[in-house]
Amino acid sequence: QWVGMGEALYESEPVVRAVLDRCEDVMREQRDVSLLDVMFGRAGHGDLLDEAAWTQPAIYALECALTALWASVGIEPEVVVGHSLGEIAAA
Numbered sequence: 898q899w900v901g902m903g904e905a906l907y908e909s910e911p912v913v914r915a916v917l918d919r920c921e922d923v924m925r926e927q928r929d930v931s932l933l934d935v936m937f938g939r940a941g942h943g944d945l946l947d948e949a950a951w952t953q954p955a956i957y958a959l960e961c962a963l964t965a966l967w968a969s970v971g972i973e974p975e976v977v978v979g980h981s982l983g984e985i986a987a988a
Contacts, residue, residue, distance in 0.1 A: 898946055898947075898952050898955060898956055899946075900936070900937070900938035900943040900946055901936075901937055901938060902936060902955070902959060903917065903936060903937075903958075903959045903962065903963075904936070904937045906962070906963075906966070907933070907937075907962075910966055912962070912965050912966050912969045913962040913963070913965070913966050915965075916958070916961050916962035916965045917932075917933060917936075917958055917959075917962050920932060920954070920957075920958035920961070920962075921933050921958075924954060930942055930945065932951070932954060932955060932958065935951045935955060936955045936958075936959070953982050956982055956983075956986075957982055957985060957986050960983060960986035961986055964986070
């Protein structure tokens with residue numbers, strides 16, 4: 898993970914934006930800090946990305962957004978594999 902991960906895709910790809918915005922909405926219900934601010938290093942929250950409580954949801958959100966982007970252009974894998982949190986995104 899790194900501050901800024903997925904930001905260019907968020908800015909340029911509506912499918913990615915829609916998924917990350919949905920993840921943002923879900924996280925906002927639980928926390929007072931924006932997931933997107935943490936991921937993109939906005940509002941001084943980039944340092945939180947090193948905390949597992951933010952790293953894990955950020956990676957999951959980005960994995961789901963990338964999967965949706967691939968599906969939107971016709972890429973649908975026959976098999977997916979994940980490790981750790983990636984197992985949830987793969988499911």
